Amino acid sequence: MKTLIVIPARFASTRYPGKPLVELTGASGVAKSLIRRSWDAACSVPGGHHVVVATDDDQIRSACEAFGAEVVMTSSECRNGTERCAEAYQVLGSDADVVVNLQGDAPLTPPWFVDALIGAMTPDVQVATPVLRCDAKAHAGFMEDRANGRVGGTTAVFDLSGRAMYFSKEVIPYTGRTFDNTETCPVFHHVGVYAYRPAALAQYAGWGEGKLETWEGLEQLRFMERGIPVQCVEVDAKGRDFWELNNPVDVARIETIMKEQGID
Secondary structure, three states: OOEEEEEEEOOOOOOOOOHHHOEEEOOOOOEEEHHHHHHHHHHOOOOOOEEEEEEOOHHHHHHHHHOOOOEEEOOOOOOOHHHHHHHHHHHHOOOOOEEEEEOOOOOOOOHHHHHHHHHOOOOOOOEEEEEEEOOHHHHHHHHHHHHOOOOOOEEEEEOOOOEEEEEEOOOOOOOOOOOOOOOOOOOEEEOOEEEEOHHHHHHHHHOOOOHHHHHHOOOOHHHHHOOOOEEEEEOOOOOOOOOOOOOOHHHHHHHHHHHHOOOO
16 A cells, blocks of 8 residues: 655644754754654654655755755645645645655654554545553643643544544543553543545545634544544554653653653
């Protein structure tokens, strides 16, 4: 299955301007930009897939070209990463069977997350995304963000066949309690990666923003509001912590994880 991996990146983030160029220091003390770490994560996915960065910003383009990344310039009118992936696919004239959106704020995404996602793209699946069951530490991080008024990661609920029922920046399902390491937490962290069939991606780009998408600020809800199912693919962290860079406070969180787990 021919796969195109797109890393959408924009400078003018509402919550964290310039986020793709923020530097993160790994276990050996080496600092690399967030977009460089996201590129390295994409290139480590087995299969030799075509990887590109899609941006509308010259600073990001220059930084990416400096470390050897292929860059596709896209419109500043793109409202989210999915729209940017759709435009990149068109600009490239790609004939890929599957397009993967590896968002540029998830440098800790293990390659097996993306590999599992690609493997889940059976002919009847139009859109898929990974979910990771929270442990006590991850759940506490979500609750801490919400208690302090920060918009952190996203959670997901899905039916018995894995079809998404809803995604939210609130912590769902509501439990009203904390968990310890001896318990199974019912909350799933939505990992910010998507796989699309090109036809679904083209449809998405032609639709206007949906109400739920606008309220939650979650691009995948546009598919659900239009009746296109989103398949959730449960992945295994294999002992690694996973967190995304959503707010400035997350830099320290991610650097701590990298140092604890020997990630350079």
